[in-house]
Amino acid sequence: LVTMGANPDRMRSEAAFAMLCGVAPLPASSGRTHRYRLNRGGDRQANAALYRVVLSRLRWDARTRAYVERRTKEGKSKKEIIRCLKRYVARELYAILTTLREPNDLPVIT
Numbered sequence: 513l514v515t516m517g518a519n520p521d522r523m524r525s526e527a528a529f530a531m532l533c534g535v536a537p538l539p540a541s542s543g544r545t546h547r548y549r550l551n552r553g554g555d556r557q558a559n560a561a562l563y564r565v566v567l568s569r570l571r572w573d574a575r576t577r578a579y580v581e582r583r584t585k586e587g588k589s590k591k592e593i594i595r596c597l598k599r600y601v602a603r604e605l606y607a608i609l610t611t612l613r614e615p616n617d618l619p620v621i622t
Contacts, residue, residue, distance in 0.1 A: 529606040534559040535598040550595050559598070562605075566597045 523529045530536040534554025540547055550559075569576040576597065583593045 523606065523610070526603050526606040529609075530599055530602045532558070533562060533602050535562055535595070535602045537595065537599065547592070548595070550598070562598045562601050563594070565601050566594055569597065569601075570594075 523532070527536060531551060532554050534551050534556065536551045536554075537548035538551050540549040566576075570580065579597070580590075580593050583596070584590075588596075
């Protein structure tokens with residue numbers, strides 16, 4: 513929430529939000545190897561928060577565990593899988609934050 517600020521309209525797209533959080537994939541290919549790495553820039557606190565969300569999902573969310581199992585069978589490393597999951601979480605957060613228009617519209621967690 514702090515990363516996006518009081519003006520969520522300044523983020524033009526989900527990709528811009530991901531770049532701001534430092535979870536946008538950057539090409540890191542060499543020769544015949546095609547792979548991506550996380551952006552080292554952006555808001556490091558937002559990146560760390562997304563990492564914590566991914567770790568808790570890995571522990572408790574059945575859908576995330578199934579995703580990890582599927583991607584592991586595809587040959588992805590755990591580091592690559594966490595990178596993808598951080599991007600998915602950023603995508604979900606962007607959708608939530610852009611639908612909220614007023615500061616008082618934030619969901620109440622009880």
